[in-house]
Amino acid sequence: MKKILLAGLAVLALGGVSMAFAQGDVITQRRAGLKRMGEHMTAMKAVADVRGPGAQFSGTLDEMIAFYQGLPARFPAGSGTGDTKALPTIWSDNAGFVAAANDAVAKLQALRVAATTGDGAAFQTAWQAVGPTCGACHRTYRAR
Numbered sequence: 001m002k003k004i005l006l007a008g009l010a011v012l013a014l015g016g017v018s019m020a021f022a023q024g025d026v027i028t029q030r031r032a033g034l035k036r037m038g039e040h041m042t043a044m045k046a047v048a049d050v051r052g053p054g055a056q057f058s059g060t061l062d063e064m065i066a067f068y069q070g071l072p073a074r075f076p077a078g079s080g081t082g083d084t085k086a087l088p089t090i091w092s093d094n095a096g097f098v099a100a101a102n103d104a105v106a107k108l109q110a111l112r113v114a115a116t117t118g119d120g121a122a123f124q125t126a127w128q129a130v131g132p133t134c135g136a137c138h139r140t141y142r143a144r
């Protein structure tokens with residue numbers, strides 16, 4: 001009986017360790033992804049600033065749209081501790097967090113449309129509408 005209990009505890013302990021690794025991976029990967037999104041925004045800014053047409057960014061924007069559609073899934077319960085700036089509000093107000101992600105997706109989809117029309121002024125306006133959706137989420141759900 002005692003042996004079985006000990007074996008059970010060992011399995012639990014191992015499970016705990018692998019879970020800690022998995023959470024670390026999730027944090028590392030989402031942070032790398034978000035960093036990449038920031039770089040995409042900077043690259044597009046250079047074109048938006050001079051009202052370039054932005055057609056070359058359609059692939060980038062497909063990637064960004066997919067990333068933000070999947071963003072909430074990159075914050076599983078329990079991934080709020082460790083090397084992360086994720087705030088507990090992500091889980092206590094998860095509906096708000098998902099809505100903030102959806103808002104970013106909607107603005108990115110509009111930017112994707114503007115990029116394909118080849119209208120530089122429209123690209124600039126649509127690019128400017130994306131940044132506030134990043135900031136809105138960061139204000140409530142990310143530590144400074």
Ligand code: HEC
Binds near residue numbers: 027030083085137
């Ligand atoms: C739905 C919420 C949400 C939206 C929308 C959002 N972010 Fe974030 N962002 C976060 C959270 C939460 C973190 C902190 C992640 C962590 O530390 O685990 C973060 C972190 C980051 C980081 C830091 C990554 C690192 O190196 O640790 C960058 C850069 C970033 N976001 C850029 C952006 C940009 C650019 C946009 C808009 C295109 C955006 N984010 C939209 C929630 C969001």
